Amino acid sequence: MFSLFRKFGVCTVGAGTRDVFIKSSHFEREPNAKAPEGFDACFPMGAKIPLEDVIFETGGGATNAAVTLRRFGLRTACICAVGHDQNGQDVVAALEREKVNTRGIQIHPDKKTAYSVILLAGTGQRSILAYRGAGNSLNTQRVHWKKFKSRWFYITSLGGDLKKNREVFSKAASFKTKIAWNPGNGELAHGLKLLAPLIKQTDVFIVNRDEAAMLTHENRNNLNRMLKELGKMPQTALVITDGGKGAYVYDVRAGQLLYSPALPGKRLNTTGAGDSFGSAFVAAFIKTKSCQDGLKAGLLNSLGVITHMGAKAGILKSFPSKKDMARVRVKVTTKQL
Numbered sequence: 001m002f003s004l005f006r007k008f009g010v011c012t013v014g015a016g017t018r019d020v021f022i023k024s025s026h027f028e029r030e031p032n033a034k035a036p037e038g039f040d041a042c043f044p045m046g047a048k049i050p051l052e053d054v055i056f057e058t059g060g061g062a063t064n065a066a067v068t069l070r071r072f073g074l075r076t077a078c079i080c081a082v083g084h085d086q087n088g089q090d091v092v093a094a095l096e097r098e099k100v101n102t103r104g105i106q107i108h109p110d111k112k113t114a115y116s117v118i119l120l121a122g123t124g125q126r127s128i129l130a131y132r133g134a135g136n137s138l139n140t141q142r143v144h145w146k147k148f149k150s151r152w153f154y155i156t157s158l159g160g161d162l163k164k165n166r167e168v169f170s171k172a173a174s175f176k177t178k179i180a181w182n183p184g185n186g187e188l189a190h191g192l193k194l195l196a197p198l199i200k201q202t203d204v205f206i207v208n209r210d211e212a213a214m215l216t217h218e219n220r221n222n223l224n225r226m227l228k229e230l231g232k233m234p235q236t237a238l239v240i241t242d243g244g245k246g247a248y249v250y251d252v253r254a255g256q257l258l259y260s261p262a263l264p265g266k267r268l269n270t271t272g273a274g275d276s277f278g279s280a281f282v283a284a285f286i287k288t289k290s291c292q293d294g295l296k297a298g299l300l301n302s303l304g305v306i307t308h309m310g311a312k313a314g315i316l317k318s319f320p321s322k323k324d325m326a327r328v329r330v331k332v333t334t335k336q337l
Contacts, residue, residue: 008101009074009286011148012279013168014062014156014184015135016080016105017114018087021269021309023053027121041119041127057310058094059116060135061156061182064272064311065279066100068301069154072283072319077148079104081138087113088134094312104148108134118271120309126271132159140167145175152178152203154282156275160186162194169201178236180204180282182274188214196233204285205234206278209242223248227257231337237291239298241277243270247299249281250335251291257335258295260328265307272311277302280316287319296320296328 026049027041043049066078078100082088084107091113092102114135119127136159153172158164165187172179181202187195188207192215199205213220216229223240231238231250238250246261280301281294288294300320308314 007075008077008148008150010066010069010152010154010282011077011079011104011150012062012066012069012154012156013079013138014065014158015060015114016063016078016082016088016091017058017060017116017135018090019057019059019116019118019271019311021053021055021057021118021120021271022051023055023120023309024049024051025121026050027119029121041121053309055309055313057312058091059272059311060091060114061184061275062154063091063095063100064275064315065154065156065182066095067098067312068276068279068315069283070098070100071315071317072280072287072297074283074286075101077101077104077150079106079138079143079148081106081108081111081134081136083107083111083113083134084109085113087115104143106138106142108137111137118269120269126269128271135159136161138164140164145171149175150177152180152282152286154180154182154279156182157184157186160184160189162187162190162198165198169198173201178203180206180278182206182278192216192229199230199233200235202234203236204239204278204282205230205237206239206241206274206281208274209240212240227335228337237281237285237294239278239281239294241274241298241302243273247277247295249291249295250337254291255334255336256291257333258292259331259333260295260299263299263303263327265303267306269309269311270306272305273302275311276305276315283319292330292332293325295330296325299328300324
């Protein structure tokens, strides 16, 4: 049981958005070596393009993670910012239906809720049109942090504002709260030199393979070099997701590199896959203290998300069963960095 001043297992901090998923097999694909996935999605201006599906959802790293953490049995609060509009109300309502505490959500009367239009090709790959709106307006100085004392903070994108990140990290330190950090592109753009002091304060640091390559200025094929530079920074685990190839976890305490391939399943949508993996990893680690269990839970949860439309639709309803966890095969390699 938590005391009055330590009532939450996890508090998520970051963005809350309204997401609209638009699926069409009529988006034309043009090869582009510089594009993140190797091609561009194109459509002619002035044309009327048929859509196979349109889905309205809520998203944002903080809200997506909060749903997983709560469903996995942890008392969870969410801190983010939305506008004083219907979309903002929908973000709050979606969390309240999941029994996530929403008292830390700031409502800005003069801003619109962040809004994303996700263009999905038939392959499940996507491009996102993002309007940041109130999403970058979280005022960390207005948060009544003592009300959100938690065993863990799960920190997602704060719009690249390192001052806000440092303040959240400082509050975590004052409460002796552990930190899982899944930074956004805005944070990562500051480079490893500025981020290193914060990474060293994290317990679990979560990035994808391309982000790890960008931080270390390495070719994405040089996993060993990325591990050598990043592996010893977090206090407990470095998590590197690798899309359809699976995920790696460097267990700092055990000096072990864990790897598991992705589970088979038809990809309908990759939006929210990183949030679902990272939050499931942390939830499992909190419950079992095992990085292997975290890796298994992360892959199971992300499989649910990528095989459903929407960032929350496929999140597992509860903590994975032993039978489900046994489906995930983990390769363990002793690796002293």
